[in-house]
Amino acid sequence: MTLDRRSFIKILGSASGVALAGCAGAPSVSSGSAGEIMAKTGRRVIVIGGGYGGSIAAKYVRMLDKSIEVVMVERNKQFISCPFSNFYIAGITNDMNALTINYDRLAANHGIKMVYAEVTAIDPAAKTVVTSAGTLAYDRLIVSPGIDFRIEEIEGYNAQTPESIPHAWKTGAQSTLLRNQLQSMKDGGTVIMSMPLTPYRCPPGPYERSCLIASYLKQHKPKSKLILLDANPDVVSKKPLFTKAWSTYYKDNFQYIGAKKVTQVNVAGKSVSIEGVEDFKGDVINLIPPQRAADLAVKAGLVGDDKKWCPVDAVSFQSTKHKDIHVIGDATALPSDGPPMPKSGYSANSQAKVCAQNVVNLMNGKEPVEFSGINVCYSALNEHESVSVANVYAIKGGKIISVPNSGGISPVDFSLTKAEHAYAESWLRNILTEMSS
Amino acid sequence: MKQCWNAALAAGALAFSVSAQAAPPTPEMISFACAGCHGTNGGSAGLSMPSLASQSKTAIVDAMKKFKSGERPSTVMGRLAKGYADADFEAMGNFFSRQKFHPTMQAVDKAKVAKGSDLQEANCSRCHLDDGKDGKDDTPVMASQWLPYLQMQMDLYQSGKRKMPEKMAEKVKPLSKEDLDALLHFYASVNK
Numbered sequence: 001m002t003l004d005r006r007s008f009i010k011i012l013g014s015a016s017g018v019a020l021a022g023c024a025g026a027p028s029v030s031s032g033s034a035g036e037i038m039a040k041t042g043r044r045v046i047v048i049g050g051g052y053g054g055s056i057a058a059k060y061v062r063m064l065d066k067s068i069e070v071v072m073v074e075r076n077k078q079f080i081s082c083p084f085s086n087f088y089i090a091g092i093t094n095d096m097n098a099l100t101i102n103y104d105r106l107a108a109n110h111g112i113k114m115v116y117a118e119v120t121a122i123d124p125a126a127k128t129v130v131t132s133a134g135t136l137a138y139d140r141l142i143v144s145p146g147i148d149f150r151i152e153e154i155e156g157y158n159a160q161t162p163e164s165i166p167h168a169w170k171t172g173a174q175s176t177l178l179r180n181q182l183q184s185m186k187d188g189g190t191v192i193m194s195m196p197l198t199p200y201r202c203p204p205g206p207y208e209r210s211c212l213i214a215s216y217l218k219q220h221k222p223k224s225k226l227i228l229l230d231a232n233p234d235v236v237s238k239k240p241l242f243t244k245a246w247s248t249y250y251k252d253n254f255q256y257i258g259a260k261k262v263t264q265v266n267v268a269g270k271s272v273s274i275e276g277v278e279d280f281k282g283d284v285i286n287l288i289p290p291q292r293a294a295d296l297a298v299k300a301g302l303v304g305d306d307k308k309w310c311p312v313d314a315v316s317f318q319s320t321k322h323k324d325i326h327v328i329g330d331a332t333a334l335p336s337d338g339p340p341m342p343k344s345g346y347s348a349n350s351q352a353k354v355c356a357q358n359v360v361n362l363m364n365g366k367e368p369v370e371f372s373g374i375n376v377c378y379s380a381l382n383e384h385e386s387v388s389v390a391n392v393y394a395i396k397g398g399k400i401i402s403v404p405n406s407g408g409i410s411p412v413d414f415s416l417t418k419a420e421h422a423y424a425e426s427w428l429r430n431i432l433t434e435m436s437s
Numbered sequence: 438m439k440q441c442w443n444a445a446l447a448a449g450a451l452a453f454s455v456s457a458q459a460a461p462p463t464p465e466m467i468s469f470a471c472a473g474c475h476g477t478n479g480g481s482a483g484l485s486m487p488s489l490a491s492q493s494k495t496a497i498v499d500a501m502k503k504f505k506s507g508e509r510p511s512t513v514m515g516r517l518a519k520g521y522a523d524a525d526f527e528a529m530g531n532f533f534s535r536q537k538f539h540p541t542m543q544a545v546d547k548a549k550v551a552k553g554s555d556l557q558e559a560n561c562s563r564c565h566l567d568d569g570k571d572g573k574d575d576t577p578v579m580a581s582q583w584l585p586y587l588q589m590q591m592d593l594y595q596s597g598k599r600k601m602p603e604k605m606a607e608k609v610k611p612l613s614k615e616d617l618d619a620l621l622h623f624y625a626s627v628n629k
């Protein structure tokens with residue numbers, strides 16, 4: 001007897017409540033198949049993306065209302081964290097094990113149904129999601145797909161460019177490539193880092209990376225140097241802390257240059273160009289291109305007039321473009337008064353909970369609840385010191401604000417850097433445990 | 438009707454906003470945001486981040502107030518506490534004190550645990566009741582708390598940066614560094 005796709009999935013689903021591991025590669029499904037899988041019986045929320053936002057949204061919907069079925073669609077069976085990937089790139093840690101989670105315990109503990117497949121389209125009218133494993137119907141959809149790159153804004157950059165000039169702005173093979181390039185570079189070489197204009201994923205991330213790479217060079221390649229080309233006119237995150245770290249620890253091998261927007265890359269010649277008037281040549285180049293919401297969000301018409309980010313309501317995170325679709329995490333453009341919530345893992349985690357709570361309330365005909373959220377980003381300055389920025393966010397007049405007279409950055413005298421380094425490691429452990437159990 | 442909010446949203450079609458109609462944040466909404474550091478429902482996965490699950494309500498409210506005023510030193514909690522009002526602290530205290538106890542099952546030194554067990558009887562048990570499982574009023578639950586966290590806090594007490602309750606100071610002062618370390622191993626080891 002052969003099983004058709006649907007009964008195959010049902011059997012897996014009922015056997016464990018975990019379900020569908022490996023479905024993307026299962027027999028009898030042609031890629032892009034539009035046939036429905038897992039026919040919807042009760043009320044269902046589909047979550048696209050199992051990263052910092054999606055895993056938490058899926059979990060909290062189930063924690064808040066077990067009568068709502070949650071299906072999470074994610075292309076990878078394992079998720080590798082960007083936070084702390086700079087430690088790996090700079091040779092402080094030697095593998096990505098501590099950064100890697102899977103979804104087995106999360107799915108089993110909360111009865112979340114996993115579909116490992118690529119989402120290729122969303123049909124907001126039919127309320128379906130088209131995946132490489134088949135089509136799924138939803139009542140409400142939560143999308144947390146992260147970012148992709150605006151490579152068209154850099155002349156000479158194509159799909160193959162990252163194979164020799166890594167961005168390492170998504171963790172995995174890209175991180176290993178940059179790490180290996182740094183390790184095989186001759187002493188005396190020059191490393192060029194280039195970072196885009198805001199908004200981009202993780203405002204302090206490039207500065208943290210510059211510190212850790214500079215620290216690596218100082219210890220292992222003392223004749224080498226690192227130049228950070230910032231497209232922004234000035235340091236955009238934790239400025240007093242990073243400028244102090246650079247001038248205290250890395251003044252001999254590091255140079256920061258603001259207002260240097262890379263517009264062209266020469267892959268063969270290993271150089272980047274600023275508006276065609278100035279070239280920087282590097283033995284290793286880490287070019288972080290400008291960003292936008294992930295491809296899927298663009299394809300599904302969730303991005304706004306800027307064609308980059310997804311406008312949403314600040315309470316429910318419902319898209320202003322399509323009804324019953326909610327967007328969270330890096331992909332969003334939140335209505336904000338004052339400095340916006342940074343595109344960070346902590347922000348995505350916090351937004352996911354607000355979104356989950358209000359999706360459940362809306363599905364139960366209950367009043368939505370106002371946003372209350374937090375962002376904290378830790379950044380390492382070297383292998384034993386870290387600093388942070390922290391803020392509490394609330395709603396005012398339909399916009400997200402940072403609560404006045406609260407939050408801010410760590411003390412600039414570096415009196416707490418060692419304690420914060422320990423707490424930063426604990427933060428990673430806790431947030432990844434939250435996502436995976 | 439059950440779907441009234443959906444209907445209201447549908448009526449607003451595309452450029453709608455539900456913000457104007459939203460209720461103030463619930464205790465859950467406020468407290469969920471803490472879990473990115475302290476673990477889901479306040480059960481910390483370690484190693485130095487303290488668990489809040491089943492912590493005494495008064496201890497939480499008291500800690501938050503002291504973080505906010507700066508009376509209790511902190512790396513990050515002071516900056517966060519300033520973003521909330523007293524009513525929010527009550528909500529957090531209610532939420533976390535009602536969560537299930539979170540056994541950390543951490544590695545501890547058996548000899549130190551045994552020594553600490555003896556020492557706490559005479560020195561600490563008057564306030565840290567029932568092997569640190571019972572948090573009465575502003576006395577925090579210490580059972581199963583992460584050891585590196587307890588050690589960092591004891592260092593803050595010893596350096597004078599965090600102020601000890603006077604009666605606790607009377608008991609702590611005469612003890613050696615080794616005695617105190619044993620005591621903390623003991624509290625960290627209490628999993629039930």
Ligand SMILES: Cc1cc2nc3c(=O)[nH]c(=O)nc-3n(C[C@H](O)[C@H](O)[C@H](O)COP(=O)(O)OP(=O)(O)OC[C@H]3O[C@@H](n4cnc5c(N)ncnc54)[C@H](O)[C@@H]3O)c2cc1C
Nearest residue numbers: 049051052053075082083119145146202329330344345346
């Ligand atoms: C170097 C670096 C350091 C950082 N450090 C920190 C830090 O210390 N603290 C912090 O808070 N943040 C940090 N960040 C930022 C953090 O990584 C992001 O903000 C966070 O990952 C955003 O969460 P998200 O859910 O929006 O996207 P992601 O976490 O990227 O998740 C998106 C998920 O969606 C899946 N997906 C996308 N499209 C599809 C599709 N079509 N079909 C199926 N699945 C799909 C992806 O596979 C992925 O798993 C850092 C980032 C970088 C690059």
